[in-house]
Amino acid sequence: MTIHWIRQFESDQPGVALLKYEAGSSVPRHLHKGLETILVLEGTQSDETGDYGKGSYLVNAPGTEHSV
Numbered sequence: 001m002t003i004h005w006i007r008q009f010e011s012d013q014p015g016v017a018l019l020k021y022e023a024g025s026s027v028p029r030h031l032h033k034g035l036e037t038i039l040v041l042e043g044t045q046s047d048e049t050g051d052y053g054k055g056s057y058l059v060n061a062p063g064t065e066h067s068v
Contacts, residue, residue: 001025002020021045029066048066
């Protein structure tokens with residue numbers, strides 16, 4: 001995975017980053033302490049709740065856990 005930070009986390013302010021996953025890569029189960037928003041730019045992102053293709057917009061509430 002490649003991460004390009006647009007804005008780093010600062011104090012209680014959220015961070016913003018673009019993440020690029022190589023085909024077939026995965027991320028272990030993890031907890032989000034804050035809000036997570038995802039916009040799929042190309043390909044598909046999959047987690048326990050489904051498969052999300054290009055153009056999908058997801059919002060995961062604070063306290064959400066998932067693997068990718």
